[in-house]
Amino acid sequence: MAKAAAKKRVSTDGNKGxxxxxxxxxxxxxxxxxxxxxxxxxxxxLRGKRFPxxxxxxxxxxxIEMPRCLLFLDPTGDDLDPGGRSEALGxxxxxxxxxxGRLAPVPWxxxxxxxxxLQMHDPYLKGETNAGKPSKYCPRAALQGALARLERLGVxxxxxxxxxxxxxxxxxxxxxxxxxxxxxxxxxxxxxKQPYSMDDLDAYASFIRRVAGNAEAQGIPASAAxxxxxxxxxxxxxxxxxxxxxxxxxxxxxKRCIKGTARELGYNSTFMSKPFLDAAGSGMHVHVSLIDxxxxxxxxxxxxxxxxxxxxxIGGLQASMAxxxxxxxxxxxxxxxxxxxxxxxxxxEWGHNNRTVAFRIPAGGPKARRIExxxxxxxANPYLTMAAILAGIAHGLENELDPGAAAETGDFARPxxxxxxxxxxxxxxxxxxxxxxxxxxxxxxLDLYVDARRVEMEKFHDVISQREYDWYL
Numbered sequence: 208m209a210k211a212a213a214k215k216r217v218s219t220d221g222n223k224g225x226x227x228x229x230x231x232x233x234x235x236x237x238x239x240x241x242x243x244x245x246x247x248x249x250x251x252x253l254r255g256k257r258f259p260x261x262x263x264x265x266x267x268x269x270x271i272e273m274p275r276c277l278l279f280l281d282p283t284g285d286d287l288d289p290g291g292r293s294e295a296l297g298x299x300x301x302x303x304x305x306x307x308g309r310l311a312p313v314p315w316x317x318x319x320x321x322x323x324x325l326q327m328h329d330p331y332l333k334g335e336t337n338a339g340k341p342s343k344y345c346p347r348a349a350l351q352g353a354l355a356r357l358e359r360l361g362v363x364x365x366x367x368x369x370x371x372x373x374x375x376x377x378x379x380x381x382x383x384x385x386x387x388x389x390x391x392x393x394x395x396x397x398x399x400k401q402p403y404s405m406d407d408l409d410a411y412a413s414f415i416r417r418v419a420g421n422a423e424a425q426g427i428p429a430s431a432a433x434x435x436x437x438x439x440x441x442x443x444x445x446x447x448x449x450x451x452x453x454x455x456x457x458x459x460x461x462k463r464c465i466k467g468t469a470r471e472l473g474y475n476s477t478f479m480s481k482p483f484l485d486a487a488g489s490g491m492h493v494h495v496s497l498i499d500x501x502x503x504x505x506x507x508x509x510x511x512x513x514x515x516x517x518x519x520x521i522g523g524l525q526a527s528m529a530x531x532x533x534x535x536x537x538x539x540x541x542x543x544x545x546x547x548x549x550x551x552x553x554x555x556e557w558g559h560n561n562r563t564v565a566f567r568i569p570a571g572g573p574k575a576r577r578i579e580x581x582x583x584x585x586x587a588n589p590y591l592t593m594a595a596i597l598a599g600i601a602h603g604l605e606n607e608l609d610p611g612a613a614a615e616t617g618d619f620a621r622p623x624x625x626x627x628x629x630x631x632x633x634x635x636x637x638x639x640x641x642x643x644x645x646x647x648x649x650x651x652x653l654d655l656y657v658d659a660r661r662v663e664m665e666k667f668h669d670v671i672s673q674r675e676y677d678w679y680l
Contacts, residue, residue: 226267232310232321233260243313243322244271246303247459249279249346249656250537251478251588255303255325263321266305270328275301278327278344279655281663282538289658292344301342302328309456311425315467322425322463324456346590347452349652353594354451356647357601362497362505364597365577367447368458371489371585372465373482374414374439375475385482387439388474397438407434411441418443418468427457427464436550437486449498451597455589458491480541480584488544488551489585493596494569495520496577507573520578521566521610523603524596525555528565528582529627530641531595533634533660535583539667544584545629547620552581554624556614563617566610591648591656598647635660 233239242263245255254277258266265271276286276293278301288294303325313320327345329337341348357364376386376396387397392410399407408415415432422429428446435442443465445457462478469476481488497505497516506517536542544551552565557578560570567579578600583592602608628634638644639657 226264228305228307228310229264229267236312236319236321238319239312239321240318241316241320242266243320244303244305244325245322246273246277246325246327246345247347247588247590248277249588249591249659250282251459251462251586252280252282253459253463254280260321266323270302270304271325272300273303273327275299275327275330275342275344278342278346279659281659281666283666285666287659287662287666289655289662292655292658296332299330299332301330302339304328306456308426309460311460313467314421314424315464315471324460343649343651344655346588346594346652347455349649350452350455350590350594350597352649353597353601353647357597360601360604362499362604363449364451364600365447365449365496365498365504366451366454366593367445367494368454368589368593369442369444369490369492369494370458370461370465370478371435371440371442371491372462372476372478373437373489374411374441374469375477375482377473377475385475385477399434399438400436404434408432414468414472414474415441417472418465421464421468422461425460425464427461429461429464435487435489437483440487440489447494449502451593452590455593458589478585480536480538480586481543484543488549490544490551490581491583491585491587491589491592493580493583493593494577495580495596495600497600504574504576506576506578513573513576515607516604517568517576517578518610519603519607520600521557521603522608523601523606524566524578524580524599525557525603525610526608527595527599527602527643528555529637530644531599531638532582532628533631533638534591534595534656535587536629536631536634537584537587538660539631539664541584541586542629542631542634545623547622550619553619553621553627553629555627557610558614558617561614561617563619563621564614568613591652594648595644598644601647602643631660632664635664 239260242258245253281287286293305323309324313322326347327342329342331338337343374388376388390397390410430444430446432443448454466476556564557566558564559568565582569579580596623629628637
């Protein structure tokens, strides 16, 4: 029964004929030997299987059964059965189906390999009302729901994602901490703190060119690359597009591309929010404008209408920011990024051409007017982050919220706004009590996120740290 539903779903997604996309791919890449298939979980991990190419075609015909708990395993791979949603139900399978258009080669693999991103569908269980549909626990499905709510208002988000990350040496220091990479030109451990440095771009040109080539081969619309504020830190942008779900697919796949390319060239890489206490954290900045059915930027309209829509959107982002902090800063390490003086916004302020605020209106003409959401860490789940942003915007539009005056000055060192729970534990409690986000995002997905993070934190703290011995022994 589940397989029949999967076939119907694949056809609905525009992949009529089951394996036509796969057959066309093999015609173009006839030497393909293996196919990596994976879902993206709440923690940002890719989890799946590797098939011999001869066995992979069935995926496009009926999908593949995989444990539904793959969506919410903890970062170590344990199923902590959050809220009794997995082991208590017998650890049920869901049906994972290929996302049309996401079959691509893996250029960094050591032999011909393909990959495809999957979406999990709920199983046929007693009392299950969502059977055969995209899983209510799936972050991608949560974004699809939030996007549909916004589009009912007659607007479409035009979005882009910017990802910051670190290249690292493949070894660690004697305590297990990460080390910056060695500069390819000098062979010395990287110590440069030169944002937008052309010299550093030259030094790491092989890596940047390889990422660009690999991304192009996979159909990922990567754009500009810059060096960031700390040794070995970079940012690679994705191009704007009017499909928020596809934009997050691209962010997920770009992360894998960067990690694979880094390994290929002898580095490690990380999107951890704060891998070094004495260096800049890594963020995920999301650019959003709203367009009408003709593709016109509604934020860019001259006169009161465009200004009012922009202000209402910002007002909604301000109103929902506290509830969404557990999504934007998705773990205890992410909380370390939110400290005064660390180039991170510490309040729900907004402003024009002002990087110290949470919601920045970048410089540029009316056609390019947009909101840059600067709060999330680079290791936040892209789908849930985008869903929370779009939920805030929809809430602001529907209720015509006013954001107050724009910040005229900037100060990264200003104290944290007490209304915003920057510490992860407090942020989880704020999400658990959320009033705004559940109106726009599948509540069961949000509840699972809270339950999964709570049991994860119990496990996280169930260890005696070295500092405890140093201080209290």
